[in-house]
Amino acid sequence: IPSSPPHQSPRPPPPQVAEGSYLLVQQVLDKCFALVLRVEGLETVNTAQQLEILKLKARVVAASTPISVAKPVAKPKALKIVPAAPAVSTRKRKEVVIRDPGEELHDDT
16 A cells, blocks of 8 residues: 655745735735726716716707797888988078179160
8 A cells, every 4th residue: 555645734935935925916906906996086087977968968958949939029110211301491592693794785786
């Protein structure tokens, strides 16, 4: 009957390997934490953008509803332009005749 090998307890890793593993695990945890923070920030931005989209959609719906007119708007009346009456002078004019003695007509012709 073959003898079973004696049970060996796991040996602790050398100190350099343990320290390197610890640093690696710490770096992974730091990266994971940074990514979690980034995801939370992006989710917040996404929520804000979705809210903004809903507000804009509501504005579009409100702007696209037709506006009903209660009464037809009266057309403005066109003004008729009447020509002004010619100005009449109320002063009487005196007729003045200037005669040239050289041009007077003679009756003896």
